[in-house]
Amino acid sequence: MENKNRDYHFFASDFIFDRVNVDTADDTSSLKNIEKVTWKNFVPSTEEDQLYKQSLKVLLGRIMAKYVSKFQWMKSILPTHIPHTFDDVMSQRSDVCWLPVMLKNEAFYSDCIHIMKAYESQVIQWYTKSGRACDQQSKLYKRFYKTSSGRDKGTLFNLKLNIERSNVNGNVKSRFEAHEDFVLTVGNAYFLSFVMHKFGMDSLDAEPKHPLLKTNIKYMHNKQTEDIFEHIISEIIQDLLCIFPKEEPCMLLNVEVLNTSLLVESQWDEGILKFTLRINNNNIIFNVTPEQAKRGQTIDLTVCGKRVPVRVTQTHSKAQDDLYNYVMQFLQWFFIILTFKDAIKEGDSDRTNITLKFCIPVFFGHSVLSKYLEECIDYILKTEIVLSQKMSLKVRYGSFVNMTGNKGENKATDMQKENEVLVLKELIRGLGSNKTEKAIISITKAAPVIQNIVTNFDKMVNIYDKHTYHKKRSMEGDISVLMKKLIPLNIWTPTPGRTLENFQKIKKSPHDIDRAHFKGIIMGKVNRLKRGIPVPTALSDDSDSEKE
Structure with a gap:
């Protein structure tokens, strides 16, 4: 490392023990016959549509109970955590072992061989002694956020100006939390404006009008309120959710x-x-x-x-309502984000895979060259078809870690790795300017021990991390402002011929795509991935042209 003007690429990794018991799982054959794979394996089935809807019922019910005072009776019947097959196991604390960094680049096959060889040596040494959410939001902003649309009332940029979100500029990776918070704020506002329209309410505190809603509903038994909730929320899902059509549309x-x-x-x-x-x-x-x-x-x-x-x-001669279509399509993205966030927190691999299948047509509609489209297809291909049952469980549930051991506190494994890299970089910087590769590897081997010593010492002497506290915008306040802007627009009363200058002829559903082209692209990528050929980096496109 004599050249001070060169950037060095280090590979960081860790070892995570399985929480899900896979001892009895089959490891002799693939889950499905890879020769019988079709494009239908990469879009949601009818059963998966139902599971997605059931999940949305709880997530949307929580929003209604939180922001609409007359629907607070829903809180008593909504589960705190959406149950799934391994919910107890995924509530256990993860055991994460940090591995030393290596001066290797995983983009090169030769370096990958060295990385695997180092893993083998490390595992033998242990044995002897012991006797991917940001990416989707980037696409969302490219689709719905245009700085030239300030005059298009009800669109993202127009609403951003109304609530003065100066930290939202469309560059998601630079300020991820600010952009995510804005998407959730606008998504909640769109959804609540629909709730007000459907139940004939002139404010969020008004009395909703529906044949099943009685004034004494909060005093009813849970069985009765559950039936009412199921009926009401099913109507809302029916009106708002666009699923991938199973048959060719007319x-x-x-x-x-x-x-x-x-x-x-x-x-x-x-x-x-x-x-x-x-x-x-x-x-x-x-x-x-x-x-x-x-x-x-x-x-x-x-x-x-x-x-x-x-x-x-x-022909598409039926006059379109651009604003209605814009909001409807945005809500489909919003529903995917809500489901993704909750599935990751719960460590629910089934819902994660289903959500990825909803993402595949969305990413295709953005660009056939999208690397995220390729990654979704690759993950589904491996975890539902190519891998054995045992390896599939390892990969799917190894995608989450829980560092606290509390229910609903899982997070993506790669996010945990990013946090670890921050610690490693701090230790490497502490070596000074004349550090060697051997010194870097040695200090990273000791990183978890050093971190534990520092953490325990800080606790013993009552030293707490210094944080700069920034005043966070109130989501409730911003939603209230947005509602005043959205209600007069009458979004949910379809108005043929209503146009948006910057989003003309935008489609109502992100699943409204060229199905013949979609099938061809999916199977082309699948056939290439079956041969182990990844998408060429030069062909991967993150700044591809927008499709409406």
């Missing part, structure tokens, strides 16, 4: 015949669009391919000996 076609334009909804039949028209008292079935419909296709008919041309083109 395509709206514009049909021109005999100087008359007709709007026709076609039906899919084995990749062909079919629709029926009654011409001269005859029912005629038309067949066109999606490609023909997109570019326009003329079909010649012979009626009573005369040629009758029929022009068929795909």
Whole structure:
């Protein structure tokens, strides 16, 4: 390390003991036949949709109980923690052993060999002696946050100006917490504005209007209130949630015949669009391919000996409501973030995988070159198909660590690693300017012991970490301000023709994508990943062009 003008890349890692008992799990074969993988393995199934909805019912119920005074009766029936298969195990404290850093770069195959060899040596030594959330929000801001949209009322940038969030600039990685807090604030405000609209309320303290809501509801037995809650929250989920359609959606076609334009909804039949028209008292079935419909296709008919041309083109002529679509699509992202955050805290791997499947069409809609799309597909491919049951459990539940041993206090393993790296960097800086590679490795080996000694000493002499306290904006206050701006916009009363200058023709659902292209891209990436070929770094795109 003689060259002082060179940047050196060190590889830091740790060893985490399994909390989930995998001794009886099968380790002889893959979970599924890799040769029978289809694109459907990477989007939510019907059962997974239901689990996602059940999770959202609790998460949205918590928001209603917190901010709407007349729904506080929900608090008594909402669980503090959403149960899952290994909730007891994931409440146990994680045992994390730090490994010494290595002057290796994991981006090179040769260095990876050295890293694995070092792991092997370290494990043998121990045996002898003992006898990925920021990324998704970056995409969200690229989709919904435009500094030119200050005049588009109800959009992110417009609302940011109204509550004076000067620390939100669209660069998520520079100020992650500020941007996350703003997304949650706006998401809560959008959702609460829908609640007010649905229940005919003019303020968050007004009496909600619904046939099932009685004035004495807070005095009812839990069984009765649970039934009422289930009915009400199911209505809300039905109105707000957009899931990935299991069947090909109908395509709206514009049909021109005999100087008359007709709007026709076609039906899919084995990749062909079919629709029926009654011409001269005859029912005629038309067949066109999606490609023909997109570019326009003329079909010649012979009626009573005369040629009758029929022009068929795909259309979106139903007038859109850009503001309604903008808010609806934002809420789909908001729901994913809510579910992700809660699933990680609970250490719920099932919900994490389901949420990743909801993310895959979203990232595809952003860009087919998105590295996050590739990572989601790779994780699902490995943990649900390629790996054995034993290794899958190790990977899935090794993605979380719990440093306190309390329920609902798990966090992502890579976040814990980032915290450890901060400690390592501080120790390395303490070596001075003439440090050697051997000295760096030695000090990082002792890092956990040094940290424990320092922590215990500080506790004994009552020395506490010095923090700079910054005044945090009140989410309740900001939501109140946002509600005053959103209510007059009548977002939830669809207004055909209402436009946003910077978000024209934005789609209602992030799952409204070119399905044929989606299937091809998914299977192309899967086939490459099956051969162990990662996405080339040069092709990975984080600043790709926006798709509406």
